[in-house]
Amino acid sequence: MKLIRPLLFHFLLYCATETLGVKIQSVPGVNSEGVIQTELEKTVSLVCQSDGDHESQADEELVWKRNGAAISLTEENKKGHSSVCVTPIIYEDNGATFTCHLSKNATVTASVTLNVTLEEEAVLVLQCDIWANPPVFSVSWKLNGSTVDLLAGGFSVTNDGLTSRLTAKKMKKSLHEGTYQCTAESPIYGGHSKQFIVAVTEKTLKVPLMPMIAGLVVVCLTALLAIASRWDKITKCCK
Template identity: 45%
Template sequence: MKVSVCVTLLLLCCISHAKAVTVESCPKAAGSFIQTQVEETVTLTCVTDGSMDPSNQNELQWYRNGDLVDLKEENRLYRSSLCVQPVTREDNGAIFTCQLKGDASVNNSIELDVQFPPDLNDTEEVFVEETSNVVLSCDVLANPPVTVAWKKDDELLDLTSGSYKTTNNGITAQLTVPKVKRDVHQGTYTCETTSSVYGIRNKTFKVTVEDKVLKFPLGPTIAGVVVVVCTIIIAIISRRDQIKKCCKLN
């Protein structure tokens, strides 16, 4: 998110009134909310009430989610402008507050309602050993929220069978397949989201089930070899005299 300072008079779409400061915005605000899209530009301009005395008491400050925005000196008196350009997903829910530096109780705020789709529309190759578990994850964070469905080979999964487990916290949707079997679970899975704003979007997982590999227990094997070697060496040392006698007789 980039916040740049606008020092020239801008074409404004809406005026929302406050007690002593007024926040003007483009695009038009609905109450204290501005609905916009990612990659768009939002312009905010704060002006002091004309009835106030012209003095340094009219110096303005901008805050974004409680953090002070750095303004040039010429953009603080009577009229102060900000540009949010470009708008990003991280700007959703951001609250911009304009207030008098000399009286923080004189303020006005605008909240951004940024609409954005889920980040999907790609394909992922997944390889899993038979009898292992596999977890498929997709990013479903969106505004407005989306509904999520899981499919296998273009057919809706029967999530009541107990063969699959799903979770969705509004940010990530996951499908867990426990104890994978090649003849049952290998195939193409789809995480499909539906939205009244963005329509249908999906992410595809091509799941390949491989033969289970018997893992060689390297650690225990090395330890066993070391024990055997040490035992042999100790046996040789303890019987060295007998070995020397046998060698002389031969």
């Protein structure tokens, strides 16, 4: 009996450990550092499920958060298996951390972070929410600590009182990569800033595969038809 109790204790401990766990699966996949690489206008699908025995999974209620803020879920999307879809991907999703945890135990958690990459010649749009009462009296944009050079970088800034947008129509790695900072100054609340880290990759040459295949098929068929039409002459020459 002395040998059975420790074994039974370890078995129960193992079951409890298996039940109290969550894991996140994603499309596209997540790397070993918990980062999902994606691009603008793409879709990221996240699925969280309790990682334990099958019977307990169906009863575990799950909670999703984005950067610490709760995501609203339907009741049928909470128990044991919960999905979140991020579409279309915008640049504000860059660096966003999605966390899933058990409702009854927030320490049992799993998380992934989005990394949105931009190609050269893509359109860059950065946005700051600046609504305040009383209104802010100034909004400034900086790139790598210096005031954004609108002319040199081909930037434009718009401000509708609610948001301030910094736009560049054709990005270049040498001009647009770096850390951006938007700062809004309020007469009551002082200055508040938001940062964006923009990584630009070199534009890849995308070869249109289907037109190439179609062209090769046409060339091959033309050659075969030419051979077939002159087959008699070819056979006579070979005799």
